[in-house]
Amino acid sequence: MSSLPIGTLKKALGKFIIIRLKDNVKYKGKLESFDQYMNCHLSEAVEIIDDEEVSRYGSIFVRGNNILLVRLSINE
Amino acid sequence: MSSLPIGTLKKALGKFIIIRLKDNVKYKGKLESFDQYMNCHLSEAVEIIDDEEVSRYGSIFVRGNNILLVRLSINE
Amino acid sequence: MSSLPIGTLKKALGKFIIIRLKDNVKYKGKLESFDQYMNCHLSEAVEIIDDEEVSRYGSIFVRGNNILLVRLSINE
Amino acid sequence: MSSLPIGTLKKALGKFIIIRLKDNVKYKGKLESFDQYMNCHLSEAVEIIDDEEVSRYGSIFVRGNNILLVRLSINE
Amino acid sequence: MSSLPIGTLKKALGKFIIIRLKDNVKYKGKLESFDQYMNCHLSEAVEIIDDEEVSRYGSIFVRGNNILLVRLSINE
Amino acid sequence: MSSLPIGTLKKALGKFIIIRLKDNVKYKGKLESFDQYMNCHLSEAVEIIDDEEVSRYGSIFVRGNNILLVRLSINE
Amino acid sequence: MSSLPIGTLKKALGKFIIIRLKDNVKYKGKLESFDQYMNCHLSEAVEIIDDEEVSRYGSIFVRGNNILLVRLSINE
Incomplete structure (x- = not known):
């Protein structure tokens, strides 16, 4: 493998990613840190619903066990 | 990392945070303590639905395993 | 911490609390005991739906893993 | 504690209890035995929907992990 | 206890039981074997929806973790 | 037991089975292998919705923890 | 076995697969790596809804515990 x-x-780390949670809300932010449970700390985070940035959240802690997927290359 | x-x-700790639970209700309060399961004790807690503070709850214990995310910088 | x-x-312990479960029903009662799983034994328990006390339940055992949060200061 | x-x-044990499951159906029956997972064996069990006894089930085995709460004092 | x-x-074992799953479908069949996870093997199994036998399934394997309850005395 | x-x-193993998942979709295929988590590898797999074969999938890997039941004798 | x-x-590994998640969204991409939790890294990933490719995602990380199934032979 x-x-x-x-x-x-x-x-x-240090780049912008988009995290999609189970309830279909997405959060875009700069990945500051993560741990083995996939808990993530994002800075400059914004909430995205239906592809629109609806709220600015600043610094957020996202629990790993509700993450569906992480988009790593958001400018591709 | x-x-x-x-x-x-x-x-x-000692600052106001906003916790978002799986059922989309949010609780704002002062973080008094937390443990490794992300169980959190908030004081001066208020329930927030659709961005409005609907109820004052005083002191609450929030179970970690239903937390979606924590907003850390609520005045940014 | x-x-x-x-x-x-x-x-x-010995005071009234309000437990909110995942299905949004709440139970108010006197906390008689709890364990490390947050299983709780309440006496004088009442079921609360939409802020109304709908049923008197007497003594109940609440499973910890379905608890969303516990309101500790119900007279604040 | x-x-x-x-x-x-x-x-x-040996008394009638009411078990409420996650899907809001309730079962009333005589508690014959239980284990550490809260699996319960009830005899003379009846299914209760909207406070009406809809079906007689005889002897049932209820899985502990889907139990929301147990009402212990059903004649109070 | x-x-x-x-x-x-x-x-x-060897008798007919009814298993009710989380999605409210029921399966009636002869219990051939089970293990500590409550995985069950039923023979002569039929699917029951709204108290009607809708499909004959023959031999089925039911995963224990989705079982809500087992009715043990289906002729009572 | x-x-x-x-x-x-x-x-x-080597025979056709039908796997029913939590979201009520079924997959019919030849069981090539499985492990202790009930993860299954099926070949010649087809998706079945409302008893109709809607898609041919070829070779699929099914995660065990979302399996509701397995029908073992599909020609009975 | x-x-x-x-x-x-x-x-x-290195081939295109389709991952179906619990919420019925599918992701097609080249499997770059996976681990024992079935976490998968896909490159050239596209989101598929109702059999249409709706978004190009580039490189994504998919959490294993929300995967329903993986289609391995997408050109069969």
């Missing part, structure tokens, strides 16, 4: 999926989060 | 996400909660 | 969140439950 | 919540189930 | 709830399943 | 339920899966 | 189901993922 090649490198583990968690390695892709390591490379994303 | 930089410091762990849980460290951001440590810095928030 | 200051004292743990679970400590707030200890202080509430 | 006083005695543990599970102790209240012990005292209810 | 009297004998454990799981003991009631042991006595039901 | 007779043989364990998992043994029924062993006997089904 | 033949080889384990997880082995089918190993063979799919």
